[in-house]
Amino acid sequence: xxxxxxxxxxxGAAAKQLVKKEVGAFKKKFPDxxxxxxxxxxxxxxxxxxxxxxxxxxxxxxxVGSTWNGTLAHLGVLKDITQEVYDANLxxxxxxxxxxxxxxxxxxxxxxxxxxxVDIRAIYYxxxxxxxxxxxxxxxxxxxxxxxxxxxxxxxxxEEKLVGILGVSGQQDATLLHNIAxxxxxxGxxxxxxxxKKAAFNSEEALNGITFYMRLINNGYIPVSALMxxxxxxxxxxxxxxxxxxxxxxxxxxxxxxxxxxxxxxxxIAENCMPSLFPAGIGGRFVFCGGSNLxxxxxxxxPQNAWAWEFVKYLTSSYESQTRCPRTLNMLPSLMEAFDAxxxxxxxxxxxxxxxxxxxxxxxxxxxxxxxxxxxxxxxxKIFARVQKGNYDYNLVKEDLDNAAEKVxxxxxE
Numbered sequence: 001x002x003x004x005x006x007x008x009x010x011x012g013a014a015a016k017q018l019v020k021k022e023v024g025a026f027k028k029k030f031p032d033x034x035x036x037x038x039x040x041x042x043x044x045x046x047x048x049x050x051x052x053x054x055x056x057x058x059x060x061x062x063x064v065g066s067t068w069n070g071t072l073a074h075l076g077v078l079k080d081i082t083q084e085v086y087d088a089n090l091x092x093x094x095x096x097x098x099x100x101x102x103x104x105x106x107x108x109x110x111x112x113x114x115x116x117x118v119d120i121r122a123i124y125y126x127x128x129x130x131x132x133x134x135x136x137x138x139x140x141x142x143x144x145x146x147x148x149x150x151x152x153x154x155x156x157x158x159e160e161k162l163v164g165i166l167g168v169s170g171q172q173d174a175t176l177l178h179n180i181a182x183x184x185x186x187x188g189x190x191x192x193x194x195x196x197k198k199a200a201f202n203s204e205e206a207l208n209g210i211t212f213y214m215r216l217i218n219n220g221y222i223p224v225s226a227l228m229x230x231x232x233x234x235x236x237x238x239x240x241x242x243x244x245x246x247x248x249x250x251x252x253x254x255x256x257x258x259x260x261x262x263x264x265x266x267x268x269i270a271e272n273c274m275p276s277l278f279p280a281g282i283g284g285r286f287v288f289c290g291g292s293n294l295x296x297x298x299x300x301x302x303p304q305n306a307w308a309w310e311f312v313k314y315l316t317s318s319y320e321s322q323t324r325c326p327r328t329l330n331m332l333p334s335l336m337e338a339f340d341a342x343x344x345x346x347x348x349x350x351x352x353x354x355x356x357x358x359x360x361x362x363x364x365x366x367x368x369x370x371x372x373x374x375x376x377x378x379x380x381x382k383i384f385a386r387v388q389k390g391n392y393d394y395n396l397v398k399e400d401l402d403n404a405a406e407k408v409x410x411x412x413x414e
Contacts, residue, residue, distance in 0.1 A: 170227025
């Protein structure tokens with residue numbers, strides 16, 4: 001009997017029980033394996049990993065936030081599994097492309113993890129409210145039509161019925177960058193230059209995307225009150241209380257508050273909620289694609305590391321596990337075959353998610369991203385705080401971004 005230790009993050013007892021069920025299914029083929037699962041809050045995740053890395057002692061399997069993969073691979077925390085992946089014929093085209101892009105060592109074809117589940121940000125809209133004003137999904141096709149739709153709803157709807165047109169969390173949420181990224185990309189901008197060596201979020205293109213997003217706040221389409229709460233509160237405000245005509249909640253809603261068995265399910269609202277892509281800007285149409293990968297740690301000894309790989313392979317590439325596990329975790333599958341199965345769902349709102357992966361884009365996979373991301377969250381948090389006070393100024397934003405870019409360039413140069 002071999003025991004493998006696995007660390008997962010954030011979702012508490014429910015996620016732990018879910019993975020235990022997957023262990024049970026896996027053991028039907030490999031009865032000599034035991035998996036000890038430790039669930040750690042997200043707020044303690046980075047510190048726990050760094051401690052394990054320093055001591056060269058910890059889990060055999062590690063859940064890795066997709067934006068952390070480059071940093072942890074660079075630091076030597078993750079085992080190089082390139083040969084194992086090729087031996088198992090797990091080519092990149094079987095996974096959601098944006099998720100697969102996060103699985104490599106920075107600047108290298110070598111593989112350090114496999115995608116477990118994806119978090120793809122969509123805009124949800126109220127079909128009944130849109131229909132009332134002659135609007136449809138086509139109204140969200142590009143920035144111009146999107147802004148016209150926001151303006152029309154704001155002018156015609158009775159104020160007491162909505163808190164705001166678009167519900168999206170602001171600087172109080174760790175997903176701040178996830179929500180602003182599609183607007184930066186849509187304007188033709190990016191966070192780093194293509195070679196990953198310089199900051200690009202202070203470029204003219206990126207600033208155009210940020211300015212459009214901030215205009216949604218200045219024009220009263222995104223209410224200031226929404227910027228003060230987290231994504232969970234936006235989810236409840238949109239799907240349960242009906243406070244917004246549109247919202248950016250992430251995919252978790254499909255298997256939670258939009259599920260009729262959920263205690264907060266509100267049929268008159270839920271049955272009218274439909275997902276859509278972000279509108280296209282001059283640079284194209286994109287959605288943020290994040291999520292989590294699974295990796296074998298570099299300090300996992302033999303034979304644990306061999307068994308750890310087998311379980312990672314099962315969770316990430318087994319159709320059966322991928323159709324069960326991610327959705328129960330309120331996420332979407334990373335395996336394309338399982339993602340495509342969404343199109344077979346009876347619910348129209350589930351079917352609306354099936355094409356999201358085609359527009360998915362991830363943050364840059366560079367060694368310093370683990371330090372860059374919190375720096376950017378702090379920078380954009382300051383910008384949002386200023387906007388909340390009705391004090392948006394293009395020149396001040398440019399100054400903030402230039403200062404942050406200087407710090408980022410120093411990190412990239414190290």
